[in-house]
Amino acid sequence: MIILVGFMGAGKSTIGRLLAERLGMPFVDIDEFIKAQEHRSISQIFEEGGEEGFRQLERQAILENLVGDDAVIALGGGAVESPATREALDSAFVVYLEIDFDEAVLRVGDDSDRPVISNPNIRDIYLRRLPLYEGVADYAIPTAKRSPEEIVEAILSRIENLS
Numbered sequence: 001m002i003i004l005v006g007f008m009g010a011g012k013s014t015i016g017r018l019l020a021e022r023l024g025m026p027f028v029d030i031d032e033f034i035k036a037q038e039h040r041s042i043s044q045i046f047e048e049g050g051e052e053g054f055r056q057l058e059r060q061a062i063l064e065n066l067v068g069d070d071a072v073i074a075l076g077g078g079a080v081e082s083p084a085t086r087e088a089l090d091s092a093f094v095v096y097l098e099i100d101f102d103e104a105v106l107r108v109g110d111d112s113d114r115p116v117i118s119n120p121n122i123r124d125i126y127l128r129r130l131p132l133y134e135g136v137a138d139y140a141i142p143t144a145k146r147s148p149e150e151i152v153e154a155i156l157s158r159i160e161n162l163s
């Protein structure tokens with residue numbers, strides 16, 4: 001199982017899709033999985049069940065996918081805040097896509113389906129998560145000034161060196 005973590009805007013979905021294609025594995029984007037299961041947008045889920053409602057669905061979706069067939073899985077930026085999720089990631093190969101705070105905000109803009117980006121404490125949330133991403137990561141790669149293809153190549157050569 002290959003898991004991609006990192007803050008919003010790090011490129012988890014784009015890179016995950018490319019990486020899965022190169023490895024001939026299925027790709028699962030946890031946010032998309034939740035939306036399809038719930039037939040609701042992320043914003044709707046936040047509005048109707050609060051952030052905790054979303055986090056509960058997120059934890060379940062991740063645990064369910066971790067026990068499925070081998071895949072590349074992109075987690076939402078806040079998933080690592082759950083201790084249960086962090087523990088479940090122990091058995092997977094976790095790639096952390098690093099991104100600076102300013103770059104992340106720039107890339108995400110005011111995406112209406114990313115309710116957390118407009119949180120007034122977003123910088124603190126970013127800082128709080130950094131050690132959590134680092135803690136779960138088996139491999140960390142900075143994404144600034146690198147194309148998705150270059151990042152995928154770097155991840156692939158790291159995976160090849162493991163075997």
Ligand code: S3P
Nearest residue numbers: 007008042076077078114115116
């Ligand atoms: C969130 C990130 C989003 C999504 C939800 C909450 C967060 O995923 O899970 O809006 O708390 O950082 P991306 O990191 O894919 O944008």
